[in-house]
Structure formats: structure tokens, C-alpha cells
Amino acid sequence: MRPEDVYVVGGGMTAFGRHDGTGLDLAEQAVRGALDDAGVSWADVDFAVGGSNVSGKPDSLVSRLGLTGIAFSTVKNGCATGGVAMATAVSALQAGRADLVAVVGFDKHERGAFAADAAAYGLGSWYATTGMMVTTQYFAMKTRRYQHEHGISDRTLARISARAFRNGEAHPLAWRRAPLTEEEVLAAAPVNEPLTQYMFCQPSQGAVALVLARGDRAGDLCDTPVRLAAVTQRTRRFGSFEVFSPWLSHDPWNSPSVDAAAAAFAEAGLSPADVQVAQLQDTDSGSEMIHLAETGLCKHGEQEQLLAEGATDVDGALPVNTDGGCLANGEPVGASGLRQVHEVVRQLQGRAPGRQVPGGPRVGFTHVYGAPGLSACAVLTV
Amino acid sequence: MSDVTPVDAGLFASLDPPRLLGSRCGECATVVFPTAQSCPRCSRAAMAPHALADRGTVWSWTVQGFCPKPPYVPPVDGFVPFPVGYVDLGEVIVEGHLLVDRALLEIGTPVRLALEPVRTADGDEVVTYAFTLDEEAA
Ligand SMILES: [Zn+2]
Numbered sequence: 001m002r003p004e005d006v007y008v009v010g011g012g013m014t015a016f017g018r019h020d021g022t023g024l025d026l027a028e029q030a031v032r033g034a035l036d037d038a039g040v041s042w043a044d045v046d047f048a049v050g051g052s053n054v055s056g057k058p059d060s061l062v063s064r065l066g067l068t069g070i071a072f073s074t075v076k077n078g079c080a081t082g083g084v085a086m087a088t089a090v091s092a093l094q095a096g097r098a099d100l101v102a103v104v105g106f107d108k109h110e111r112g113a114f115a116a117d118a119a120a121y122g123l124g125s126w127y128a129t130t131g132m133m134v135t136t137q138y139f140a141m142k143t144r145r146y147q148h149e150h151g152i153s154d155r156t157l158a159r160i161s162a163r164a165f166r167n168g169e170a171h172p173l174a175w176r177r178a179p180l181t182e183e184e185v186l187a188a189a190p191v192n193e194p195l196t197q198y199m200f201c202q203p204s205q206g207a208v209a210l211v212l213a214r215g216d217r218a219g220d221l222c223d224t225p226v227r228l229a230a231v232t233q234r235t236r237r238f239g240s241f242e243v244f245s246p247w248l249s250h251d252p253w254n255s256p257s258v259d260a261a262a263a264a265f266a267e268a269g270l271s272p273a274d275v276q277v278a279q280l281q282d283t284d285s286g287s288e289m290i291h292l293a294e295t296g297l298c299k300h301g302e303q304e305q306l307l308a309e310g311a312t313d314v315d316g317a318l319p320v321n322t323d324g325g326c327l328a329n330g331e332p333v334g335a336s337g338l339r340q341v342h343e344v345v346r347q348l349q350g351r352a353p354g355r356q357v358p359g360g361p362r363v364g365f366t367h368v369y370g371a372p373g374l375s376a377c378a379v380l381t382v
Numbered sequence: 383m384s385d386v387t388p389v390d391a392g393l394f395a396s397l398d399p400p401r402l403l404g405s406r407c408g409e410c411a412t413v414v415f416p417t418a419q420s421c422p423r424c425s426r427a428a429m430a431p432h433a434l435a436d437r438g439t440v441w442s443w444t445v446q447g448f449c450p451k452p453p454y455v456p457p458v459d460g461f462v463p464f465p466v467g468y469v470d471l472g473e474v475i476v477e478g479h480l481l482v483d484r485a486l487l488e489i490g491t492p493v494r495l496a497l498e499p500v501r502t503a504d505g506d507e508v509v510t511y512a513f514t515l516d517e518e519a520a
Pocket residue numbers: 407408409410411412421422423424425426
């Protein structure tokens with residue numbers, strides 16, 4: 001255990017779904033859970049990072065947790081908030097500016113698709129007035145084009161959803177706990193063809209917190225500390241296909257997920273083939289399908305065969321979204337990326353709350369992607 | 383056609399015949415829509431107004447199956463699911479409503495630019511751009 005490496009030494013999370021309390025209530029609960037898991041108190045924490053899209057000021061948590069005077073940074077990067085929060089924490093630890101860091105992400109969204117403000121994205125009001133400022137349209141059109149270019153069937157999209165709900169069924173903190181057959185997924189309401197109701201995740205509510213420390217302390221705080229071998233984030237380059245785009249360049253597949261994943265594997269000194277458990281942003285089943293290839297975990301078009309073979313099942317060669325992902329948990333935007341890390345940490349520690357990947361996985365991977373075109377990835381090892 | 387009001391005047395090079403207005407970079411020839419001051423590829427402020435082609439093919443598409451939240455304004459008679467897609471105009475791929483029968487829609491379907499009446503939140507009747515089946519190319 002090298003002293004300069006960064007480890008997850010504690011984790012806590014609320015159930016995902018619908019809650020009575022406020023977003024800050026959920027966040028406090030998650031932080032206290034993570035502190036307990038690490039066997040430390042809030043007074044031991046000397047830096048904190050928090051993110052929430054819509055549910056309050058993360059740094060106001062100090063009034064609940066303790067007014068200890070520590071630095072508390074707030075991040076807000078859409079669906080990638082959790083990944084960016086973790087990257088911020090890792091930087092502070094590696095720079096020696098902090099010794100024990102708490103990271104928290106939370107959100108409490110109301111029902112229905114996310115509403116977006118055209119002006120906030122630099123777009124004219126016409127774009128929203130005419131009904132095109134709808135995230136689900138984007139996911140559907142990106143999915144359809146990808147299917148066309150790489151020969152992916154609607155059945156594969158249904159298999160992704162069915163696997164997500166199977167995994168959610170077994171996970172005590174997941175929101176959607178009822179399994180659905182591929183036929184039920186395919187026959188559901190066509191929200192945005194080719195994607196049906198059960199191929200989309202929904203806004204939900206929840207909070208996740210992690211406690212991070214360097215290698216010189218991690219062994220004292222945790223029986224099985226999980227090393228953050230790499231945490232990276234990237235924004236889009238020219239020629240990517242992003243949400244809320246009135247226009248595209250040709251061949252728009254220059255995704256920030258490709259760049260963030262490649263950087264993560266390079267930094268960790270590992271390759272996608274080494275990954276034994278993965279969490280991929282599955283805002284919809286089409287997104288997970290595309291992200292499988294963009295992160296390097298498979299080749300473009302190979303998803304058709306992988307899903308048919310059950311390779312992404314918990315007992316397959318490449319288990320993906322073992323807690324049911326966003327599809328089964330919904331997406332509290334600020335918490336979602338940290339949920340991924342929490343699940344992979346538990347899998348690598350051999351104490352998954354839901355279905356445990358057999359055989360003692362040692363390398364995990366997480367990937368978030370958010371509007372308007374950024375991605376954060378992590379490689380975790382034990 | 384001369385008495386119609388566009389939903390946003392900046393979208394159009396002309397209304398009759400309908401042509402969309404984008405910008406073209408004088409340095410790297412990147413074409414964007416709507417108009418922009420600087421180039422997203424090379425970052426230079428060398429953009430000039432550029433009328434886009436009025437014919438193309440469907441690059442991808444979906445059907446908007448639920449009524450979007452405001453400020454979207456549904457038709458007077460209520461919301462009906464509508465096709466929307468990206469159309470490859472050659473120099474650039476543009477997103478817009480597709481006034482094409484669902485059964486005829488597929489990637490590669492030839493379409494041409496048209497105007498479509500829509501309402502604003504204030505109840506004003508305006509036109510936006512859309513794409514209809516290009517019978518000549520079909
Ligand atoms: Zn340029």
C-alpha cells in the first residue's frame with residue numbers, strides 16, 4: 001500500500017426512490033453512514049466535497065454535521081457530479097492538502113422528465129417552444145443511429161433493461177425491485193422510439209457518501225480499503241453527439257466517455273480487459289449499450305452478442321450495473337455517480353448488498369456521463 | 383408566405399422559399415446552425431452567414447411520445463405524438479420536426495425544408511422550420 005495512493009475507506013448510502021425528508025436530510029444520513037463505516041467522526045474529516053443539482057447547498061451540511069471550520073467545495077456537473085466530486089477529493093489528498101475527505105452527492109427530484117432551460121444552455125427559446133428541448137429525444141436518436149451503424153437490435157436494448165431490473169430485485173437499496181421480462185420491456189409505452197418506458201431511468205431521490213484517505217492511513221481505517229487507481233474527467237471535443245444539439249457535425253461520435261475512459265485506464269496502468277465489474281451510465285438502455293463500447297469494454301457492435309450470451313450478468317464475464325444501475329435506481333443526479341462507486345467498492349470488498357460477483361473480483365470500473373457533454377471515470381482495485 | 387412570423391427570425395435566411403441560416407467558418411469551413419459568432423472547431427471568430435441546403439436525408443429520428451413540459455406549446459386541439467429527427471443537409475446535420483408519416487420514416491428518407499405553423503406561449507401563431515417528404519427524390 002503506497003502512502004500516496006488514495007483509497008475508499010468508508011461508504012454510506014440511503015435507499016434510492018422516493019423519500020419524505022429533504023435532500024439535505026438524505027445527505028446527512030449518507031455521510032453519517034460513511035463515517036460509521038470508516039469508524040471515524042466528522043471532526044476527523046479535514047476536507048469535504050459535495051454535489052447536488054437541485055436539492056440544496058451541499059456546504060450547508062456543516063450546520064448539521066458539525067461546525068469544524070473545514071474547507072467544503074461544491075461541484076455541480078449534471079449527471080457527472082459524483083465523478084467530479086470524487087476527482088476533486090482525490091486531488092486534495094494527492095496534493096497533501098487534506099488527510100481525510102468526505103464526499104457526498106444527493107438529490108431529490110420530483111416526478112416526470114427533467115425540465116431544462118434553453119437560455120441556460122445558450123440556446124434560443126424557439127428550441128424549447130417547439131418541443132425539441134427534451135433529453136429523451138436525444139437518447140432515442142443517438143440510440144437509433146448507433147443501432148443502424150452497428151447492427152444492434154431492439155431486443156438487445158430490452159435485454160439491458162431486463163438485466164437491470166433483475167439486479168435491482170436483489171438489491172435492498174434499489175428503487176425498482178420488480179423484474180420485467182424482455183417482452184414486457186419491448187411492449188411498454190414507446191416514450192421515444194426505439195426506447196420504451198422501461199428503457200429509461202426516472203428522476204428519483206437518494207444520497208451517497210464516501211470517506212477517502214491516503215495509503216498511509218487507509219489500512220488503519222478499513223479492513224479492505226479499495227484503491228482509486230484512477231479518477232478522470234473530460235469534456236467533449238468537437239464532433240461529439242450531445243443532448244440539446246440543434247445541429248451535428250458528420251460522424252459525431254467523438255464522445256468525452258472515450259477520452260475519460262482511456263485516460264483512466266492509462267493512469268491506472270490497466271486495460272479494459274482487466275475489468276471484472278463495471279458501472280456504466282444507463283440513463284437509458286441505449287446509453288449503456290453505447291457506453292460499453294465507448295469505454296473500451298467491448299468493440300462497437302459486439303454488444304449484440306454480449307447481451308445475448310448474458311456476459312453482462314452478475315455471473316457473466318463482464319458484470320455491468322450489478323445494483324440495477326440508473327434503470328433500477330432512478331437518477332438522483334448528484335448522487336448517481338457515487339452510487340456507482342459505492343456498489344463497485346462493495347463488490348470488490350466481497351460484501352455487495354445485492355448480487356455479489358463470484359470469484360473475488362479485484363478490478364472495477366465506473367463511468368458517468370452528463371449534459372452538456374462531460375464524462376468522469378474511475379478504476380478501482382483491491 | 384410573406385405575412386408569416388417566424389418563431390425566431392434568426393433561424394431563416396429566407397421564408398419564401400424557406401431556407402435556414404447557419405454560419406460558416408472562413409478558416410476551417412465548419413458549418414453550424416443556428417448562427418454563431420465563433421467556430422466550435424477552431425475557436426476563431428471568422429464566421430459568416432451561410433444559407434443551408436433545403437434538401438437532405440433523415441440521419442436519425444424518433445417520435446416524441448409524451449407532451450413536453452412548458453415552454454413547449456401543444457396544438458390547440460391537444461398534444462399528438464410528433465416525429466422529430468436529424469436531417470443530413472450535406473454540410474451540417476440539423477435537428478427539426480419531421481412532417482412525414484411514421485410508416486415512411488427511416489434513416490435515409492429524403493426530405494426537404496418546409497414551414498410549420500406553431501404557437502408561442504403567448505398564443506401567437508408563428509412558423510418554425512420542419513422537414514417534409516421530398517417527393518421528387520423519394
Ligand atoms: Zn473554424
